[in-house]
Amino acid sequence: MILKDFIKICEENDLTYYMYAGSLLGAIRHNGFIPWDDDLDVIMFRDDFERFKKIFIASNNDKYELLCNETNEDYFHLLAKLMLKGTKFEEPWVSQVDFHIGINMDIFVLDDLAEEGFKRNYQLKKSFWYNKLMIMSKIKLDNLPIVTKVITHAGYHILNLFRINPSTLNRKCLNFLKKYKNPNATHVFDISATAEEYPQIFRKEDFKSVTRVKFEDIEVNAPINYDYILKSLYGDYMQLPPEEDRYNHITETLDFGPYK
Template sequence: MKYTEYDDKTLKHLQSLELMILKDFIKFCEKNNLTYYIYAGSMLGAIRHNGFIPWDDDLDVVMFRDDYERFKKVFLASPNEKYKLLSSETEDDYFHTLSKLMLKDTLFEEKWVDQVDFHVGINIDIFVLDDLSDDNFKRNYQLKKAFLYNKLLIMSKIKLDDLPFLTKTITHLGHYILKLFRVKPSTLHKRCLNFLMKYKNPNSRHVFDISATAEEYPQIYLKDDFKDIIKVKFEDIEVNVPKNYDNILKSLYGDYMQLPPEEDRYNHITEHLDFGPYAD
């Protein structure tokens, strides 16, 4: 069971800090005319619980590529004493295709952290939606190549041991090959972005999230499902949710209003959690 057994006080405090980050993120987006949506498990939490899923220890938002790139550009243009953006622009070792808005002087680290040269603090995840070709042949090629880029980025920096034997063997071999040829995550990020921008098309009917890989493919959505925005209660604030959230949540979770059995409730396996100056 992929589950960290937090005591109630620790989990509630962690969620309160993530909510603080979200509030500041929303203010930044509104000030700079950027569109965001609450996403994934956080969208599910907003609809089913009007806030965090009770056992959840992270918070997710998503942006279309143009807003996402502009967010990074504007945020990185001026120093910020409170937050740091973890992305390929700020860390050569960074191997995710999403970014993290991180609270400085805190720690929220998983067990792979000893394999990289950066620290991860308490954060919210910022995912991105990219255009997907409407041509079936091009779409399949795009999805498979995106899936490959996502896996190569991970393998280029870290080795994951909690995998089935064959998968672990293949990924470890890939890691050593990439290391031998000195292929860095920063190089792969640039190539991946160039590849994604090649298919940029405002008239495409579908978008996908390269980081949300299920089986062979990243997660696919109808672009129109994100067309209109509604406000939904999330803890003590209201957040942006796509009006057609039902289609999105069904594609992610099926019967999403049904609570999963306890053995299927999961969150991060944290190696280090430190609230720093934000401790009680």
């Protein structure tokens, strides 16, 4: 339902989206949800995403809430969540923040990336740290190795001592990314998907157009070169993982509200 309503908004406003990550994998390998998965992922180019935010916020939607830093300054992710009002899908850290998480769909963003060399490395490293610092400024993660836990807790206290919050870091990050906006960029990256050291990088040409694929009972947009993208994310993506690697989110509270 959330996906269908999101697509309706995009189609009415000439916005382009693509299925992404596990949802793209599910569409290609399972023609819908991965059987053990519990979320939805889409991705948009920065310009479309910024337009979507403005359109949605101005609409005063009575069914959904858009969780992003513009709507809640304590929100600490660089992706957005389209959440179903009256529901809960809360992870263990929710007690540390003043916002709730409803059953939702993640909206990731593609930003232009500098060409190979010093500028690209600098852009990736700085983006990586903006992402980590936003999280560190708001929550203390306890399920980490002891050294990492001590470092992140120290970072949390230092950032809060100097009143550096997710909103401040989000503004700085977006201003930083604007410096690299380039219609002729050959590569783009998902700033919020950090894989050990760097965010996920893609060729821009792989998103130059869409192809329609089946997802449950509807057709959805996939990047034209979804095969290359899925291979870069998952390797031999048509091969099912072993059962011990089939997992979903750790949920503290799940409430379907009026949708039970």
